[in-house]
Amino acid sequence: MAGSELTEATGVKTACIQSVACAPLSGESPKGGWSNEIRPEDSVHTLIAVHTDIGVTGYGSVFTSGELARAGLAVLEPLFAGENALEPARVSEKLHQNSFWMGRGGTLTHVISGVDIALWDILGKVAGLSVATLLGGRHVERVRPYCSLLMDEPAAMRDVLAQYKAQGYRAFKIGWGPFGRRDDPALDEAIVRIARDEIGDDAALMVDPGGSDAFWPNGLKWALRTADMLAGYSVAWFEEALKPDDLEGFQILRRQSPVPISGGEVLTRRQSFMPFLRDGAFDIVQPDVTKVGGISEQKRIYELAETFGVQYVGHGWNTALGLAADLQMAAAFPNTDYVEYIGGSAYVDGILAAPFALDNEGYLPIPNKPGLGVQLDRERVAKVTRDVDVLRLT
Ligand SMILES: [Mg+2]
Numbered sequence: 001m002a003g004s005e006l007t008e009a010t011g012v013k014t015a016c017i018q019s020v021a022c023a024p025l026s027g028e029s030p031k032g033g034w035s036n037e038i039r040p041e042d043s044v045h046t047l048i049a050v051h052t053d054i055g056v057t058g059y060g061s062v063f064t065s066g067e068l069a070r071a072g073l074a075v076l077e078p079l080f081a082g083e084n085a086l087e088p089a090r091v092s093e094k095l096h097q098n099s100f101w102m103g104r105g106g107t108l109t110h111v112i113s114g115v116d117i118a119l120w121d122i123l124g125k126v127a128g129l130s131v132a133t134l135l136g137g138r139h140v141e142r143v144r145p146y147c148s149l150l151m152d153e154p155a156a157m158r159d160v161l162a163q164y165k166a167q168g169y170r171a172f173k174i175g176w177g178p179f180g181r182r183d184d185p186a187l188d189e190a191i192v193r194i195a196r197d198e199i200g201d202d203a204a205l206m207v208d209p210g211g212s213d214a215f216w217p218n219g220l221k222w223a224l225r226t227a228d229m230l231a232g233y234s235v236a237w238f239e240e241a242l243k244p245d246d247l248e249g250f251q252i253l254r255r256q257s258p259v260p261i262s263g264g265e266v267l268t269r270r271q272s273f274m275p276f277l278r279d280g281a282f283d284i285v286q287p288d289v290t291k292v293g294g295i296s297e298q299k300r301i302y303e304l305a306e307t308f309g310v311q312y313v314g315h316g317w318n319t320a321l322g323l324a325a326d327l328q329m330a331a332a333f334p335n336t337d338y339v340e341y342i343g344g345s346a347y348v349d350g351i352l353a354a355p356f357a358l359d360n361e362g363y364l365p366i367p368n369k370p371g372l373g374v375q376l377d378r379e380r381v382a383k384v385t386r387d388v389d390v391l392r393l394t
Pocket of ligand 1: 175208210239240265
């Protein structure tokens with residue numbers, strides 16, 4: 001492709017991709033609640049930078065390790081080199097279509113997600129419009145974040161919840177940890193009871209046992225019994241109560257559960273979501289923009305969900321850029337009630353020039369600046385990656 005061209009009428013028409021770089025985050029990786037727990041030095045989230053020949057760089061985020069991100073970019077490089085960064089959906093689809101045989105749905109789909117987010121960021125910066133505007137328009141200017149916290153012994157839970165409640169959150173998801181893993185329904189209920197008691201009756205409470213954990217021990221009968229218990233505490237949704245691929249189990253659970261059923265955070269590609277949406281497996285679907293294929297693919301998944309009457313809540317919580325993408329989509333996708341916000345993560349709260357801040361009603365304002373509308377801070381990012389230079393932050 002030729003270099004960038006300018007026309008008098010519309011300004012920049014092309015911005016050719018010169019290179020795509022990645023910066024693995026490590027040193028402060030937050031716990032996931034996994035049975036094989038993440039250590040702070042582990043690399044599980046990676047920032048992506050797409051550099052163009054017009055001097056505009058876009059940023060994205062991938063839920064995977066730096067090693068896998070690097071390897072994925074090396075495989076994809078001949079496909080994106082020289083491409084027009086102002087055409088995110090087409091370029092991302094080109095990457096998907098030409099890499100099916102190399103790991104469809106896995107690492108390559110995760111890596112394409114970060115590239116796609118960065119391409120939308122570039123398009124917005126060049127157009128002078130927010131990503132939400134480019135997606136079709138901004139229905140809202142703020143959205144409620146739910147504070148996502150790991151479960152713990154009941155007494156410890158109370159202290160953590162109190163700390164975040166004091167920061168202004170009005171919705172809380174408690175997940176993983178001991179819940180469902182000790183064969184102790186009384187402990188499970190004690191955790192939920194103390195959470196509801198601490199946050200009060202007017203705050204939203206969601207429960208996520210984490211059925212995508214390795215060797216998740218529970219099945220449908222446990223999920224049904226637990227759903228009945230959760231109904232007594234007005235739980236807003238019961239997330240990943242089963243192993244993530246258990247389509248039939250989720251269908252039965254959704255029909256019989258008194259509380260809404262959610263899932264989908266580990267699925268990638270719209271095709272994988274289709275049976276769950278079409279066949280009534282979820283009340284709420286939670287695609288992760290840093291895994292599914294990026295903003296281009298998440299838009300398609302949202303539209304499928306909306307068509308089948310399934311609520312959408314984004315799951316891109318893992319870095320400030322994932323959250324920034326979720327915020328733009330929350331503006332553009334009608335009836336998006338929440339975004340996930342992990343409490344206390346250095347990768348969310350510690351890498352922006354102007355960190356996210358709740359308003360006095362517990363909502364997050366949705367940036368209305370070009371692109372994702374957020375700016376990485378070089379010094380702050382340098383604290384959580386050895387590769388800050390490749391991002392070309394100023
Ligand atoms: Mg979850």
